[in-house]
Amino acid sequence: MTVTVLQRVRDDPAAVRAMLAARHFEAPLDRLLDLDRRSRELRSEMEGLQAERNRASRGGPPTDAVKTRMREVGDRIRAVGEELAPVEAERDELALWIPNDLAPDVPPGAGEDDNRVVRQDPERALGFPAKPHWELGEALGILDIPRGVKLAGTRFYVLRGAGAALQRALIAWMIDHKLDAGLGFTEIYPPSVTRKETLVASAHLPHFDENLYRDDDDDVWLIPTAEAQLVSLHRDETVPVERLPIRYVAHTPCFRREKMSAGRDVRGIKRVHWFDKVEMVVLTRPEESRAELDRLTALAVDVCEKLELPVRVEERCAGDLGFVATKGFDVRVWSPGVGEWLEVSSCSDGGTLQAERAAIRFKRDPRAKVEHPHILNASGLALPRLMIAVLESYQQADGSVLIPKVVRPYLRGRERIAAGEFSL
RNA sequence: GGAGGGGUGGCAGAGCGGUCGAAUGCGGCGGUCUUGAAAACCGCUGAGGCCUCCGGGCCUCCGUGGGUUCGAAUCCCACCCCCUCCGCCA
Numbered sequence: 001m002t003v004t005v006l007q008r009v010r011d012d013p014a015a016v017r018a019m020l021a022a023r024h025f026e027a028p029l030d031r032l033l034d035l036d037r038r039s040r041e042l043r044s045e046m047e048g049l050q051a052e053r054n055r056a057s058r059g060g061p062p063t064d065a066v067k068t069r070m071r072e073v074g075d076r077i078r079a080v081g082e083e084l085a086p087v088e089a090e091r092d093e094l095a096l097w098i099p100n101d102l103a104p105d106v107p108p109g110a111g112e113d114d115n116r117v118v119r120q121d122p123e124r125a126l127g128f129p130a131k132p133h134w135e136l137g138e139a140l141g142i143l144d145i146p147r148g149v150k151l152a153g154t155r156f157y158v159l160r161g162a163g164a165a166l167q168r169a170l171i172a173w174m175i176d177h178k179l180d181a182g183l184g185f186t187e188i189y190p191p192s193v194t195r196k197e198t199l200v201a202s203a204h205l206p207h208f209d210e211n212l213y214r215d216d217d218d219d220v221w222l223i224p225t226a227e228a229q230l231v232s233l234h235r236d237e238t239v240p241v242e243r244l245p246i247r248y249v250a251h252t253p254c255f256r257r258e259k260m261s262a263g264r265d266v267r268g269i270k271r272v273h274w275f276d277k278v279e280m281v282v283l284t285r286p287e288e289s290r291a292e293l294d295r296l297t298a299l300a301v302d303v304c305e306k307l308e309l310p311v312r313v314e315e316r317c318a319g320d321l322g323f324v325a326t327k328g329f330d331v332r333v334w335s336p337g338v339g340e341w342l343e344v345s346s347c348s349d350g351g352t353l354q355a356e357r358a359a360i361r362f363k364r365d366p367r368a369k370v371e372h373p374h375i376l377n378a379s380g381l382a383l384p385r386l387m388i389a390v391l392e393s394y395q396q397a398d399g400s401v402l403i404p405k406v407v408r409p410y411l412r413g414r415e416r417i418a419a420g421e422f423s424l
Numbered sequence: 425g426g427a428g429g430g431g432u433g434g435c436a437g438a439g440c441g442g443u444c445g446a447a448u449g450c451g452g453c454g455g456u457c458u459u460g461a462a463a464a465c466c467g468c469u470g471a472g473g474c475c476u477c478c479g480g481g482c483c484u485c486c487g488u489g490g491g492u493u494c495g496a497a498u499c500c501c502a503c504c505c506c507c508u509c510c511g512c513c514a
Contacts, residue, residue: 040474040475043473043474043483044474044475044482044483046483047473047474047475047482047483047484048482048483050482050483050484051481051482051483053494053495054443054482054483054495056494056495057442057443057494057495058442058443058495060442060443061442061494061495062442062494062495063494064494066494067494067495068494069494070494070495071493071494073494074493074494074495238434359471361471365453366452366453366469367452367453367454367469370471
């Protein structure tokens with residue numbers, strides 16, 4: 001599973017070191033190289049002994065003298081094996097900490113601020129002072145943060161009345177938006193919980209560990225995104241080549257402890273522990289993944305455009321790319337209440353990393369050697385931030401909020417959430 | 425949660441301590457035959473790793489992890505998963 005990573009590290013440690021530096025990512029590369037060398041030494045010693053034993057035990061009962069000698073060989077195999085096991089275990093564990101290669105054209109940079117802006121629409125002014133969503137939502141009785149906190153703790157919230165319906169409508173519309181794109185998307189509804197193995201396959205583990213909710217007793221983990229489930233859907237399978245590209249869209253809740261960002265974005269629902277998201281995952285032939293990344297990004301952008309929200313697209317720099325992304329774009333929308341460009345989608349070409357970890361393969365023809373597909377993921381889109389942008393952008397001077405035209409059919413024609421309608 | 429049955433190659437299904445990485449069938453690939461196709465016949469057909477003088481050599485994998493043995497797909501233990509019945513339940 002980690003084998004390809006080990007080969008990368010072994011064949012060209014300098015390149016891996018450069019990648020780590022570009023990502024500003026710390027990984028125990030030297031230790032890994034050491035363990036790899038040591039484990040190969042021990043394994044080759046052990047395999048020699050195993051070959052000797054196999055020769056002796058071929059073809060029937062051996063003489064007592066051979067038995068005696070083989071008893072000794074067996075002891076040595078055991079001894080070497082005992083030395084080898086912890087070395088390989090640590091090697092495999094560390095190998096999981098090596099992030100993916102970067103595409104050669106990824107812009108350099110340390111973080112978000114160094115991203116390359118690909119497109120930025122003008123911010124749209126409302127013509128009156130914009131309220132932030134927490135004020136709007138509370139006034140309209142459609143967003144109840146205090147009661148969410150009462151039920152589940154800090155950074156949880158409750159949607160009420162047309163607020164709940166609006167989110168439901170946006171979800172349904174965004175799924176249909178993918179299904180109607182003519183790209184052969186299949187809608188998936190996966191479990192919201194998963195097992196550790198799934199999260200290792202998607203590479204959320206080990207590095208995302210402190211952001212994950214789990215019950216270790218039962219090996220039950222709350223998913224941080226549907227991506228994990230969609231990636232593992234075909235785990236341990238060789239998919240028929242004619243089925244590629246495989247495009248999935250799923251709506252799930254997502255759970256994140258947000259431990260590292262405690263204290264950031266505390267007001268409102270921009271950063272919460274639980275949120276809904278429509279997610280796309282595509283398995284494709286390697287040579288087609290770049291075009292696919294553009295397609296997925298375009299789909300995310302199209303959602304924003306159809307909602308008539310100002311869009312900003314950033315190409316993420318090396319330091320801002322996630323663990324699995326070889327290249328990727330963020331899509332943001334302008335939200336006048338909070339006065340910022342909110343990240344509503346992240347679109348990534350994950351190359352073969354997840355397919356390697358998940359053992360997903362394909363063959364170009366029956367006699368060809370197996371290959372790993374490229375796996376891409378893109379949000380399409382994340383709900384709380386979209387809700388923020390919609391509420392804040394569609395607010396009216398009288399305190400009501402208009403419903404975006406494209407989702408009205410999903411709200412039985414509702415055009416407006418009026419003040420006083422849902423207050424308690 | 426309780427009782428029982430079972431997990432073997434792409435699929436089906438033998439093997440139950442000694443050349444078994446695994447019979448057989450199906451499927452797939454190549455060939456013979458044919459104007460072409462089908463049928464028939466013949467051959468090939470798992471994955472991963474290490475080493476290589478690039479000819480190949482070797483190792484591992486029969487749900488997972490341990491154990492017994494000179495030797496384990498085969499025996500023992502634990503766990504996981506699936507099926508059937510009972511219980512409980514949206």
